[in-house]
Amino acid sequence: MKRSRDESLEQFPVAAGSGLPERRRFLRRGLILAGATSAADTLAQNPGDLPWLHVPGQPFSTYGQPSPYERYTARRISSNRAVAGNGVSFTPLEELEGTVTPNGLHFERHHNGVPQIDPERHRLTVHGRVRQPLSFDMKSLLRYPMRSQMLFIECGGNSNAGWHAEPIQRPVGSVHGLVSCAEWTGVPLSILLDEAGVDDSASWVIAEGADAGAMNMSIPLAKMRDDCMVALYQNGERLRPENGYPMRLIVPGWEGVLHVKWLQRLELADQPVMSRNETSKYTELQPSGKARQFTFTMDCKSLITSPSHGQALSRSGVHQVSGLAWSGHGRIARVEVSVDGGMTWADAVLQSPAQPRCFTRFRMPWRWDGRPALLKSRATDEAGHVQPERVALLAERGRAGYFHYNAIVAWAVDDDGLVSHSY
Amino acid sequence: MTDWYRTATERVLALVLLALLPACTAPATPTTDRPQLGVAADPDLLGRQLLNVFPDGRGLPPGRGTVADGARLFAQHCAGCHGRDGRGGSADELTGATRPLTSVDADKTIGSYWPYATTLFDFIRRTKPMNAPGTLEADEVYALCAWLLHANGIVQADAVIDAHTLPAIRMPNRDGFIRIE
Structure with a gap:
């Protein structure tokens, strides 16, 4: 790991060489933390006398919450x-490190609110082209063999502001935060399909949720058999209602809308149902007027994710570039970073282990010389897919596709250290 | 170990043991370690709950609706968000496409974009109205389909929409999709 970093530095004259200064926070927080004033006042009066050294702390709690000083680490x-229940909430990617999205910050996309489902009254029914339609209740499913997997889920519409003519000026999470990563634990779907006995004529499965609108999506049976699961746990605890x-x-690596929440029915069929969300939405209009489906x-x-829009480099010197890479095709094999807008690239260090269809954290030290810079990252996955430049993506797909935007993201650093979104 | 079957009796015993061996050591079939706790679904109950409507009309219930009834129902349940004529509201534009699908700001209405008329029934029955999804009668859903199709210039004002006529409609953008899967 260390060697690869050193190699990357040799190829990358702009980056810092050896002898990195002590780790410290270079990035100013964009927000003043209200509520910190009393402790701050005390510190100002007598820096050595910290009140929490002299007063008993809070009692135990049944379910821990983040520090009140982190109240702005919140979904947008x-x-x-x-x-009100129709829309999205974004994961604040710029506030997080590592690869796990805390459950309370996992992105949301709801069509008509979050149902509060009584698990005793919920059933999963497998029906259609099967030998025997079967219903499973929660108590039964909890007795089935399970598997755990770290997986990202990304909305098909994530980053769609990238199709706009001008770069949108918002924090990275508020543009690209319809993606999150968690450990999901559940029952492999193949087990339930086998139990119901899938008919040879079936080739699609129509999944349906139990929300106010019973959202439905069609998924090829081969994928469902291969690696899909009915998840009951998210990062070790039972799913959150909003997830x-x-x-x-x-549905590992596939677009978020297929990961049907509040799952209540799976219909085995010989064709897709052609639901509204797989026809009039989640299809990408091309310049020809035809849409990819x-x-x-x-x-x-x-x-x-750091540095990123809205942050500021407080001074020249060494900064830590940190970011996320993922691919629905498998593992991330390589992430390169450029600080000159893509003229030269250097390999970032990948946090190991890089797991398939999972966030991979990359990091790279960068010595900022105080002059304007243009930061980019470019991911390559194990199947050889390389993240495209925006101009290349637009040349292929036009600007009306709305979904599946995966182009390279560029952050401009001006000579005051302010970071903004750029194309 | 090489002469353990040296007597006739032992040879017979060995053969018996060998014959039994497969039964004792056969690998468990893939399902024997599975709980098998699924309960047979009640066909009547299941039949009443199913909502999927396929392009060939499978899943459509009995019933029928007219454009005139649909106009009244649209004004009552839908116009608040979608606009009086199915456009100009806070929700998706349903009618009145002018910008072609080849433009960057294409109008993706029912008439210009949706490939199947059956999708209307599937979607309206399960999701509308948004403050009380799933409460419309089959006749009401058919009527809303009729009005929306008429407002998009796809059926005549005297059209009656039912389980036979809805799947028979060929939508203008039926061939507008490239399947990637």
Whole structure:
């Protein structure tokens, strides 16, 4: 690991050489933490006298919460003014490190609110082209063999502001935060399909949720048999309601809308149902006027989370570039970083282990000389897919596709150290 | 070890043991370690719950609806968000496409974009109205399909939509999709 970093530095004259200064926070927090004032006042009066050294702390709690000083590490909600439960909330990628998205910060996309489902009354029914339609209750499913997997889920519409003519000026999470990564634990779907006895004529499965609108999506049977699961646990605890409690479908590496939440029915069929969300939405209009449909796999992608839009480099010197890469095709094999807008690239260090269809954290030290810079990251997955430059993606797909935007993200650093979104 | 079967009796015993061996050591079939706790679904109950409507009309219930009834129902349940004529509201534009699908800001309405008319029934029955999804009668859903198709210039004002006429409609953008899967 260390060697690869050193090699990357040799290829990358702009980056820092050896002898990195002590680790410290270079990035100013964008927000002043309200509520920190009393402790701060005390510190100002007598820096050596910290009040929490002299007063008993808070009692135990049944379910721990983040520090009140982290209250701004929160999802950003963008919902329909007329229907509050219709919209999205974004994961604040710029506030997080590592690869696990805490359950309370996992992104959301709801069509008509979050149902509060009583698990005792919930059933998963497998029907259609099967030998015997079967229903499973929660208590039964908890007795089935399970598997755990670290997997990203990304909305097909994530990063769609990238199709706009001008770069949107918002924090990275508020543009690209319809992606999250968690450990999902559940029952492999093949076990339930085998038990119901799938008919040879079946080739698609229509999954349906138990929300107010019974959202339905069609998924090829081969994928369902291969690696899909009915997830009951998210990062070790039972699913959160906004992530499908008591059970959701997990479709590794494929677009988020297929990971049907509040899963209540799976219909085996010989064709897709052609639901509204797989026809009039989640299809990508091309310059020819034809639309790509069933574009399931989320392509190879990366972005730098720090430094990123809205942050500021307080001074020249060594900074730590940190970001996330993922691919629905498998493992991330390589992430390169450029600070000169893509003229030269150097390999970032990948946090190991790089797991398939999972966030991979990359890091790279960078010595900022105080002059304007243009930061980019470029991911390559194990199948050889390389994240495209924006101009290349637009040349292929036009600008009306809306979904599946995976182009390289560029952050401009000006001579005051302010970071903004750039093309 | 090489002469353990040296007597006739032992040879017979060995053969018996060998004959039994497969039964004792056969690998478990893939399902024997599975709980098998699925309960047979009640066909009547299941039949009443199913909502999927396929392009060939499978899943459509009995019933029928007219454009006139649909106009009344649209004004009552839908116009608040979608606009009086199915456009100009806070929700998706349903009618009145002017910008072609080849433009960057294409209008993706029912008439210009949706490939199957059956999708209307599937989607309206399960999701509308948004404050009380799943409460419309089959006749009401058929009527809303009729009005929306008429407002998009796809059926005449006197059209009656039912389980036979809806799947028979060929939508203008039926061939507008490239399947990637």
